[in-house]
Structures are given as C-alpha cells and as structure tokens.
Amino acid sequence: MAPQTRKAAIVGGNRIPFARSNGAYARASNQDMLTATLDGLVARFGLQGQQVGEVVAGAVLKHARDFNLTRESVLGSRLSAATPAYDVQQACGTGLEAAVLVANKIALGQLESGIAGGVDTTSDAPMALNEDMRRVLLAVNNAKTLQQRLSALAGIRPGQLIPEVPRNAEPRTGLAMGDHAAITAAEWEIGREEQDELTVRSHHNLAAAYDRGFFDDLVTPFLGLTRDQNLRPDTSVEKLAKLKPVFGQGEGATMTAGNSTPLTDGASAVLLASDEWAAEHDLPVLAHLVDAQTAAVDYVHGGEGLLMAPAYAVPVLLARNGLTLQDFDFYEVHEAFASTVLATLKAWESPEYCKEKLGLDAPLGSIDRAKLNVHGSSLAAGHPFAATGGRIVATLAKTLHEAGPGKRGLISICAAGGQGVVAILES
Amino acid sequence: MSDWYRDFANSGVGTTITKQLGLPRPAELRRYEPGQPLLPGAAVVGSAGEGRLRDELTRLLKDDGVTVVSPVTVDGGTDGERLAAVLLDATGLTGPTDLAAAHDFLAPAVKRLAPSGRVLVLADPPAGTSSPAQAAARQALEGLVRSLAKELRSGSTANLVHVPLGAEASLASPLRFFLSGRSAYVDGQVLAVTTAELPDAADAEQPLAGKVAVVTGAARGIGAAIARVLARDGAHVVAVDVPAAGEQLAQVANEVGGTAVALDITGDDAGPRLAAQLVARHGGVDVVVHNAGITRDKLLVNMDAARWNSVMAVNLQAQLDITQALLDTEGALKPDARVVSVSSQSGIAGNRGQTNYAASKAGVIGMVRSWAPEFAERGATINAVAPGFIVTEMTAKMPLGTREVGSRLNSLQQGGLPVDVAETIAWLAQPGSAGVNGQVVRVCGQSLLGA
Numbered sequence: 001m002a003p004q005t006r007k008a009a010i011v012g013g014n015r016i017p018f019a020r021s022n023g024a025y026a027r028a029s030n031q032d033m034l035t036a037t038l039d040g041l042v043a044r045f046g047l048q049g050q051q052v053g054e055v056v057a058g059a060v061l062k063h064a065r066d067f068n069l070t071r072e073s074v075l076g077s078r079l080s081a082a083t084p085a086y087d088v089q090q091a092c093g094t095g096l097e098a099a100v101l102v103a104n105k106i107a108l109g110q111l112e113s114g115i116a117g118g119v120d121t122t123s124d125a126p127m128a129l130n131e132d133m134r135r136v137l138l139a140v141n142n143a144k145t146l147q148q149r150l151s152a153l154a155g156i157r158p159g160q161l162i163p164e165v166p167r168n169a170e171p172r173t174g175l176a177m178g179d180h181a182a183i184t185a186a187e188w189e190i191g192r193e194e195q196d197e198l199t200v201r202s203h204h205n206l207a208a209a210y211d212r213g214f215f216d217d218l219v220t221p222f223l224g225l226t227r228d229q230n231l232r233p234d235t236s237v238e239k240l241a242k243l244k245p246v247f248g249q250g251e252g253a254t255m256t257a258g259n260s261t262p263l264t265d266g267a268s269a270v271l272l273a274s275d276e277w278a279a280e281h282d283l284p285v286l287a288h289l290v291d292a293q294t295a296a297v298d299y300v301h302g303g304e305g306l307l308m309a310p311a312y313a314v315p316v317l318l319a320r321n322g323l324t325l326q327d328f329d330f331y332e333v334h335e336a337f338a339s340t341v342l343a344t345l346k347a348w349e350s351p352e353y354c355k356e357k358l359g360l361d362a363p364l365g366s367i368d369r370a371k372l373n374v375h376g377s378s379l380a381a382g383h384p385f386a387a388t389g390g391r392i393v394a395t396l397a398k399t400l401h402e403a404g405p406g407k408r409g410l411i412s413i414c415a416a417g418g419q420g421v422v423a424i425l426e427s
Numbered sequence: 428m429s430d431w432y433r434d435f436a437n438s439g440v441g442t443t444i445t446k447q448l449g450l451p452r453p454a455e456l457r458r459y460e461p462g463q464p465l466l467p468g469a470a471v472v473g474s475a476g477e478g479r480l481r482d483e484l485t486r487l488l489k490d491d492g493v494t495v496v497s498p499v500t501v502d503g504g505t506d507g508e509r510l511a512a513v514l515l516d517a518t519g520l521t522g523p524t525d526l527a528a529a530h531d532f533l534a535p536a537v538k539r540l541a542p543s544g545r546v547l548v549l550a551d552p553p554a555g556t557s558s559p560a561q562a563a564a565r566q567a568l569e570g571l572v573r574s575l576a577k578e579l580r581s582g583s584t585a586n587l588v589h590v591p592l593g594a595e596a597s598l599a600s601p602l603r604f605f606l607s608g609r610s611a612y613v614d615g616q617v618l619a620v621t622t623a624e625l626p627d628a629a630d631a632e633q634p635l636a637g638k639v640a641v642v643t644g645a646a647r648g649i650g651a652a653i654a655r656v657l658a659r660d661g662a663h664v665v666a667v668d669v670p671a672a673g674e675q676l677a678q679v680a681n682e683v684g685g686t687a688v689a690l691d692i693t694g695d696d697a698g699p700r701l702a703a704q705l706v707a708r709h710g711g712v713d714v715v716v717h718n719a720g721i722t723r724d725k726l727l728v729n730m731d732a733a734r735w736n737s738v739m740a741v742n743l744q745a746q747l748d749i750t751q752a753l754l755d756t757e758g759a760l761k762p763d764a765r766v767v768s769v770s771s772q773s774g775i776a777g778n779r780g781q782t783n784y785a786a787s788k789a790g791v792i793g794m795v796r797s798w799a800p801e802f803a804e805r806g807a808t809i810n811a812v813a814p815g816f817i818v819t820e821m822t823a824k825m826p827l828g829t830r831e832v833g834s835r836l837n838s839l840q841q842g843g844l845p846v847d848v849a850e851t852i853a854w855l856a857q858p859g860s861a862g863v864n865g866q867v868v869r870v871c872g873q874s875l876l877g878a
Contacts, residue, residue, distance in 0.1 A: 038675075043677035043687035046663070078681045213670070216689045220673040282708050 008103035013394020014041040015268035016222035018382035024264040032220035033267040034073040053111035055085040060385035092339030093421035095389020103289040116267035116385030133160035182248030184305030185339035192254040195338035196240040206376025208235035230382040260340035264382030268390030274302040286397035292423035293317040309420030325364040330409040400427035453841035454582035457543030459608035468511035474530035476519025509541035522560035548587035576615035584614040595861020612847035615873030623861035636661035644719030646672035652845035658683035698752025742787035776876040799865025815871025839872035
C-alpha cells in the first residue's frame with residue numbers, strides 16, 4: 001500500500017471537433033471517434049506502442065455490441081495492446097468521472113499514467129428491437145421443436161416492427177431534459193436575455209480561443225471538421241432573440257435552440273499521470289486534479305430540479321478543501337442549458353436555498369462572471385454527453401497552466417438522473 | 428502514383444514501339460532500401476593527372492564492400508562485367524591538355540556502365556587556383572559532367588564534387604550518397620565540400636539514431652515522405668503542420684513513431700513556441716527541415732497582395748523566423764545541428780505565374796548561403812534542396828498533357844518521387860555530412876529548366 005496519496009497530474013488532452021447530430025460524423029461510430037481521439041493523443045505525446053496504465057472512458061448512448069467500447073478502441077489505436085481499459089457511464093458526468101477514477105488510482109499509487117475519456121454519437125445511435133418483438137424472438141430462440149418454433153413465431157404482429165429509439169428523456173418522468181430545465185428556469189425566474197447573453201459569450205469565447213491557437217494542442221481535426229460545427233462566432237443577442245422557445249410553455253418560455261445545447265457527436269481524452277511519470281517522459285504538467293465530489297437529487301418526488309445536483313456537490317467539496325466559492329481563478333460550469341448555469345449560480349447566491357436545501361449557515365455567494373467559461377463551453381462547442389468532461393478538464397488544465405502556477409479552477413457538471421460531478425484543478 | 432508511361436516503355440511491346448518511334452525511354456530508377464549494398468556491382472576508379480584522391484576513394488569503396496576493378500580491365504574489355512560506378516579523380520588537372528586523360532578513362536568505362544549506374548567526378552574547385560589554365564581545366568569538367576549526364580540512359584547519373592585541398596575527409600558522405608540509391612533523382616549536379624570536423628562513423632543503417640528532427644509541412648506529400656525517411660534512418664520526428672491538417676499530421680506522426688505539433692508557422696510566436704516545446708519535450712533539436720510551402724499562382728500583373736504576402740510568409744519569412752528563434756533559444760538548436768530548407772527549381776529557373784513562389788524559393792537560397800559561415804563556426808550546417816518535377820497530389824491535379832511533358836523535361840525522362848527529395852534531405856541531415864554546407868542540391872533529374 002502507498003503510505004500516502006499524491007495528486008494526479010493532467011499532462012494534456014485531445015478531442016475531435018464536436019459535430020452537430022447527423023452532421024460531419026453522421027457515419028462515424030463511437031468506436032471510430034474514440035479511437036481517432038486516442039490516436040490524436042498518442043501522436044501529440046509520442047506514445048506509439050507504449051503501455052499506459054489504464055484507459056477509462058464511456059459513452060451514454062451505447063450499442064449492445066460496444067460492451068467493451070474502450071478496450072476495443074485501445075486495441076484499434078496506436079497504444080500498446082497491453083494497455084488495460086474499462087468502460088464507465090454516469091450520463092453527462094461520464095467524462096469527468098472517468099478522470100476522477102484515473103486520478104484516484106494515480107493518487108493511490110496504483111497507476112503511474114492513465115487516459116480518461118468519453119465519446120457519444122446521437123447520429124449513430126443504437127436502436128433497440130421492439131420489446132414485444134424481442135420477447136417473441138427470445139421464445140423462438142428457446143424453442144426446441146419445429147412446432148414450438150412455429151407457434152412462437154405466430155406471435156409476431158406488425159406493430160412489433162416499430163423499433164425503440166433512444167430518447168433524450170428521463171425514464172421516471174417522461175420529460176425531456178430541456179423540459180426539466182425549463183421548470184427549473186421558471187422556478188428561478190431566469191430571463192431570456194441573460195440566457196442569450198451567456199450563450200453569446202460562450203460562442204465568442206470559444207471562437208477567440210480557436211483564433212489565438214489555444215486549441216492547437218487540444219483538438220485534432222476529424223473527417224474534415226477542424227472546428228466545432230456548432231460554433232457561431234458571429235452570433236449576437238439580437239440574432240438569438242429571434243429564435244422561438246422550444247422548451248417550457250406559454251409566455252414564460254425562455255429556452256430556445258440557441259441557449260440550449262444541441263445534440264452533438266464527438267469524443268475527448270485526457271492524459272493523466274504521476275509527476276514522476278510525466279518527468280520521465282519529458283512531458284508537461286498542466287495542472288493537478290485536487291479533489292472531486294458527486295451528488296444526486298430527488299428530482300422525481302423531492303421537489304428539486306433535475307440538473308441541480310452540482311449545487312449540492314460544490315459546498316461539500318469546498319468544505320473538505322477549506323475553500324470558499326470565491327477562491328477560484330476560473331470556473332467551468334457545464335452549459336447543458338444557459339438557464340442551468342444561471343440557476344446554479346443563483347442558487348449559490350440565495351440565502352434561503354443555501355440554508356434550507358444545502359444546510360449552510362451562509363450562502364456561497366456570487367462569482368466573478370469574467371472567470372466563467374473563459375474559453376467557451378457546451379453552448380458553443382456542443383455537448384456529446386460523455387465527451388464533455390474530458391473537454392472541460394483539458395481546457396481548464398491548459399487555462400490554469402497559461403495563467404501560471406498556483407491558480408485554481410472549479411469544474412461543475414450536471415448529469416441526467418439528477419446527478420452532478422464537480423472537481424477542483426490547480427496549476 | 429505510378430508512371431504509366433514509364434511502365435509501358437519498359438514492357439515488351441512498349442520497348443519495341445518506343446525504340447522504333449524514338450520516344451523517351453524512362454528507366455526504373457535504383458532507389459535506396461535499408462540493407463542494400465552501396466552499389467549493385469563493381470566500381471572502377473581512374474584519374475586524370477596525378478590526383479590525390481584515388482587511393483582514398485579506393486579505400487572508402489572497399490570499406491563499404493564495393494569491388495574495385497582497375498581501369499586496365501575496363502580498357503582491355505577482358506571480362507564482360509558491367510560497371511555499377513565510374514569514378515574519376517581529376518584533382519591532378521594542371522591544364523586543358525590533361526583533360527584528354529579524363530576522356531581516355533571515361534569513354535570505355537561509361538560504355539560498360541550498368542543501368543542506374545553512377546559517374547562521379549572529383550575535382551578541385553576552379554576558384555582554388557591562381558593559374559588560368561588550371562582553372563579552365565577544372566571548370567571544363569562542369570561542361571563534361573553535365574553533358575555526360577544528358578547522354579547517359581537507363582537511369583544512370585553523372586555528378587561532380589569539388590574537393591578543395593584539406594577537405595578530403597569530407598568526401599566520404601557525399602561519395603556514399605551519390606553512389607547509393609538515395610541520389611536516384613540527383614543528376615548533373617555540382618557539389619562543393621569544405622573542411623569540417625567529422626564525427627566518428629555512424630551506424631550506416633541508422634545514421635540519425637538518437638537524433639531529434641523537426642519537419643514542417645509534414646502532414647502530406649513531400650513533408651510526410653521526409654518524416655518517414657528521417658524516422659527510417661533513426662530520428663525521432665517532430666511533425667509540424669497547420670492545425671487544420673491535424674488529422675493527417677497525427678497519422679504521419681503515429682506511422683513514424685514521432686510527435687505531432689499543430690502550429691501555424693506564420694504565427695507571431697510560432698518560432699518561440701516551437702523552440703520552447705523542442706527544449707522541454709526533446710532536449711533540443713538536431714535536424715530542422717523547413718519544408719512547409721504553399722503556392723498562390725497568378726501572373727504578376729494580376730497578383731493581389733494577399734497571394735504575394737501569404738506565399739512570402741509561409742515559404743520564406745517563417746523559415747527565417749523559426750531558424751532565428753531556434754538560434755536565440757538556449758538549448759534549442761544542438762551545436763552540430765543540420766538545417767535543410769526546401770527551395771525549388773522555380774527559385775532557380777523562374778516559372779510563369781509564380782513570381783511570388785519563385786521569389787520566396789530563391790530567397791531561401793540566399794538565406795542558406797548567408798547563414799552557412801555562422802553555422803559552420805558552431806559545427807552545424809545549413810543547406811537547401813531544390814526539387815524539380817516531383818510527382819505529388821499537387822501534380823496529379825495538373826492536366827494530363829502538361830503533366831506528361833513536364834515530367835519528361837529532364838535527363839531521366841520522368842518525374843521524381845517525394846522520397847527522392849526526402850533521401851537527399853536525410854543525407855544532408857547526417858552527422859557525416861558536416862562538410863556539406865551552404866549548398867543548393869537540386870533533386871530534378873537534371874531538369875532542362877534553369878540548368
């Protein structure tokens with residue numbers, strides 16, 4: 001056993017540009033994208049043929065045949081075939097959770113290096129057999145005699161030919177994630193204009209980062225796409241104001257296709273290591289993963305918003321690390337919806353909410369908005385569910401590294417099922 | 428990208444037809460492969476006048492396992508063996524009358540030259556004597572070699588190397604290059620060597636083992652070929668290209684076991700950024716290949732500022748800036764570094780519609796020559812390679828007629844391959860090439876343009 005723990009270093013990252021659903025990656029599978037992303041990371045850090053301690057990644061929308069998605073991607077990549085891998089899945093928290101898992105093993109001395117990642121395609125999504133049809137076919141398969149088989153086949157009805165398509169909806173409420181977010185937005189009285197302003201800032205920040213070459217060593221083009229397909233550098237509050245609401249109802253509906261993330265395809269990966277491993281390989285250390293926390297809320301019966309779990313996770317993380325919400329140089333709050341970011345920030349500012357829901361004596365307070373998502377986030381880049389965590393970890397690590405040593409950043413990611421994953425990075 | 432005409436001309440019926448019609452008969456060139464002997468057959472070494480290199484040449488050849496036959500055997504024609512190489516030591520020339528000896532030796536020897544044979548003439552530089560008669564004789568060799576190169580067929584080449592007194596040790600590396608398949612598309616050229624401190628002999632199969640080489644424009648075409656050849660010769664390749672070419676760049680880097688760096692070399696901080704990464708990640712760089720280049724063709728009168736400026740920025744200014752940044756950054760450029768710049772035949776001969784491109788590529792030659800003395804002082808070298816018609820994705824898009832004619836306008840009657848340029852660069856990058864500095868080596872099959 002390691003006598004004490006150490007902080008895992010973030011060496012760097014790689015992702016492919018994110019594509020809009022049925023866009024540039026319409027014909028790419030999760031395995032294609034994850035393999036290309038790993039290969040881009042290998043090329044950037046000269047890891048050809050090398051064994052990395054572990055590769056941990058996952059996808060939210062996953063075919064049954066992809067039960068070993070990450071290991072299969074490793075085998076198809078230029079990494080040594082002796083690199084172990086496993087899949088994880090925690091909805092939109094998958095990518096960050098994967099990084100936390102790798103970092104924890106490094107912290108314990110169980111790994112010297114590891115890659116955390118995630119991938120998702122909404123274009124090449126899995127479709128399941130109709131449930132009735134599936135039962136009929138299972139019966140056919142289990143039948144022993146011809147007569148039994150024929151009798152089982154006789155159960156087939158035309159209606160069973162309709163497949164089950166995955167929906168971006170919560171199984172327990174039947175509501176789309178956007179509908180849930182719209183309820184929260186209404187509760188917190190999040191206005192249309194502030195959502196559109198946040199969205200514009202995300203696009204402008206991301207475009208500026210691309211323009212100054214910030215993503216040169218974070219992104220590798222794929223299938224002809226060199227920048228995120230969803231990015232609109234010239235968008236403005238006026239342009240966004242013209243969009244009709246798509247979530248929520250009536251006068252109070254504020255959430256549009258502009259200030260909500262679109263369905264997206266993409267993949268990301270982050271290289272983590274011990275400081276010693278990085279030094280041995282002459283590789284940089286951009287930042288360290290200091291600590292992480294998850295939380296979940298009862299959005300079904302508990303009267304809490306589906307995407308509000310990070311609001312609960314952050315104070316726990318802050319308390320454990322003796323920090324206040326203001327002790328950060330950068331904040332990366334995943335923009336599932338502009339309203340989600342704004343509701344979370346508002347919740348931390350609310351004395352009643354902080355007291356009643358979070359059990360705090362005083363509110364966490366407000367943050368300096370100039371430090372929020374400074375290189376753009378999901379509203380501009382898009383949000384391939386499991387790939388978002390890796391995008392954010394690598395982007396924040398480089399941001400902290402550029403700002404100099406001793407800088408601190410907070411990551412907050414909300415996830416389906418009423419969950420949240422948050423983490424602290426430090427340069 | 429196969430040369431359909433060459434394949435046809437070398438087929439049974441094609442041989443008959445092209446011979447009868449007097450059409451060009453391009454040969455399959457002998458190209459280098461690891462493990463290959465230096466020459467596929469015997470070599471003969473002769474001299475014109477009392478030269479000082481003949482014994483050294485014979486020793487070098489024998490060290491490389493080459494059978495050296497005497498000129499008498501050639502003259503007498505007692506055995507029918509074809510010769511793989513004919514070497515003439517012309518360092519003994521005192522005046523034009525001695526040239527007769529060159530003819531006497533070369534004529535029967537060249538007659539027995541095997542396909543993809545090599546004629547190599549070694550002489551003193553014309554400028555190195557105060558005697559007009561001796562300078563005349565030395566200069567005369569240039570006319571002799573260039574003409575002979577045009578007479579040779581079946582993929583054979585003829586080249587001239589100037590070896591000043593005291594620079595004899597620098598000869599070994601060019602000698603191996605010109606005799607080997609690495610120089611397949613280098614023909615009718617004059618190379619000058621200088622005195623230099625030479626390292627101990629490197630592993631012939633891995634002359635760049637342990638070296639770090641940065642190649643710009645490495646995502647495709649000639650740049651990718653350079654990356655492959657440098658890696659084959661043992662170097663760790665840092666492959667650089669614009670961020671938009673990142674996908675292909677990563678593939679090249681992974682193929683050669685190198686490192687991909689997405690970087691716009693025309694960016695303000697491109698040089699310092701690259702230098703910093705080379706220091707931090709690789710402990711400095713041994714070989715720098717400035718290959719990245721673009722074309723934006725238009726007749727001068729129709730050319731806008733954007734076309735002019737972008738070509739200059741990528742093809743010339745970036746080479747200057749990056750080299751300067753490497754020189755300025757502590758520990759970036761190794762003392763015995765090798766810098767090779769890709770120029771172009773257009774920069775030597777000019778080309779209609781390419782005033783910007785030709786200017787940038789001629790500028791590269793000026794840069795290399797200007798920096799050469801400073802590089803020599805630190806034990807480094809800087810040279811230029813000027814490709815002629817090289818078969819790439821770019822030439823594949825040319826109209827068939829233009830392409831076919833363009834590719835035949837040289838003594839080897841065919842276009843070169845990216846690997847031919849890469850082999851020349853890899854040779855200049857070798858530690859043993861310390862005596863080759865400030866040179867412009869054309870890889871053009873002795874093109875008719877700007878010869």
